[in-house]
Amino acid sequence: MKVGLIGLGVMGYRIGANLVKAGLLKVVYNRTKEKAEKFNREFNVPYVTTSQDVVKTSDVIITMLSDDSAVTSTILSILNEVKGKIIIDMSTISPTTSIEMSNKVKENGGVMFDAPVIGTSVLLEKRKAVILVGGPEDKFSEIRSILDAISENVVYIGENGMGLYAKLVNNLLLGVYVSALGEAYNFGIRAGLKKEQVAKVLIELSSARSPTSELKVPKMMNEDYTTQFATKHMRKDLEIIEREAQKLKVITPLTVHALQYYKMAEALGFSELDFSSVVEIFKKFSPS
Numbered sequence: 001m002k003v004g005l006i007g008l009g010v011m012g013y014r015i016g017a018n019l020v021k022a023g024l025l026k027v028v029y030n031r032t033k034e035k036a037e038k039f040n041r042e043f044n045v046p047y048v049t050t051s052q053d054v055v056k057t058s059d060v061i062i063t064m065l066s067d068d069s070a071v072t073s074t075i076l077s078i079l080n081e082v083k084g085k086i087i088i089d090m091s092t093i094s095p096t097t098s099i100e101m102s103n104k105v106k107e108n109g110g111v112m113f114d115a116p117v118i119g120t121s122v123l124l125e126k127r128k129a130v131i132l133v134g135g136p137e138d139k140f141s142e143i144r145s146i147l148d149a150i151s152e153n154v155v156y157i158g159e160n161g162m163g164l165y166a167k168l169v170n171n172l173l174l175g176v177y178v179s180a181l182g183e184a185y186n187f188g189i190r191a192g193l194k195k196e197q198v199a200k201v202l203i204e205l206s207s208a209r210s211p212t213s214e215l216k217v218p219k220m221m222n223e224d225y226t227t228q229f230a231t232k233h234m235r236k237d238l239e240i241i242e243r244e245a246q247k248l249k250v251i252t253p254l255t256v257h258a259l260q261y262y263k264m265a266e267a268l269g270f271s272e273l274d275f276s277s278v279v280e281i282f283k284k285f286s287p288s
């Protein structure tokens with residue numbers, strides 16, 4: 001199977017690298033050409049200048065894009081080419097949008113899966129991220145080996161949209177949890193504890209410690225907000241959860257609060273930086 005990749009951002013670039021290692025990737029496209037040129041220099045995989053050209057030369061097309069609007073515009077632009085092709089969208093977008101797009105792909109003779117990822121680019125590099133798959137179960141075996149090349153943790157969840165709902169369950173918890181880590185960190189510092197002591201509690205001693213506290217508390221401590229997962233993406237995911245929650249008629253009071261914190265972090269200039277920067281709002285808005 002010839003695999004093509006659309007989107008060479010933080011995550012797409014690593015997905016591409018894993019596919020190259022497995023000898024599967026035949027062509028790439030990225031809106032900003034420089035990233036495709038860089039990928040070509042590093043891995044010697046040809047790049048094309050339109051999404052349509054990726055689809056024409058591939059059997060399976062992976063998309064890893066920012067948000068609903070990027071995925072929608074890309075899928076709509078390739079509909080004439082999707083007959084007999086399989087699209088795997090790994091972006092985190094609204095399940096509702098994804099289901100709409102998969103129906104359009106189906107009407108045009110193709111198949112689409114949602115396959116969002118739990119885990120940062122660091123985990124993806126080690127093939128340790130989790131891929132949650134939604135789409136037709138009878139076609140899953142055709143893409144299994146491709147997803148296995150990207151990560152060793154591939155889980156089939158259910159029909160279209162279900163991979164994304166599972167991913168949103170994770171990001172609801174993650175968004176609330178990291179904002180709580182920021183609040184707890186700032187509370188400890190203002191009480192007079194040393195940075196190292198607060199970090200030790202959150203990373204080693206706390207009954208609520210986790211892989212996420214291990215990853216994010218050092219960033220808070222060192223004010224190192226180099227991007228693993230951008231604040232704007234966490235804000236986007238919590239907004240998706242809010243829209244879905246309204247449709248499902250479930251209450252999500254913690255998500256509502258966390259969403260405001262990430263918006264505040266964006267207003268402070270941390271939109272493109274790591275979402276652990278949310279700790280800065282607790283520092284900034286606590287009166288001295």
Ligand SMILES: NC(=O)c1ccc[n+]([C@@H]2O[C@H](COP(=O)([O-])OP(=O)(O)OC[C@H]3O[C@@H](n4cnc5c(N)ncnc54)[C@H](OP(=O)(O)O)[C@@H]3O)[C@@H](O)[C@H]2O)c1
Nearest residue numbers: 007008009010011031032065066070091092120228229233
């Ligand atoms: N980073 C993480 O740790 C992580 C973890 C799990 C899931 N995710 C999810 O994975 C997705 C990608 O994340 P990322 O961190 O890789 O984001 P990113 O670095 O911002 O990359 C976004 C990609 O989307 C492309 N793009 C954006 N708008 C577009 C449009 N209108 N048309 C065509 N291409 C467009 C960008 O192209 P340009 O290069 O031209 O801007 C780039 O290739 C997001 O949905 C995110 O929520 C990320």
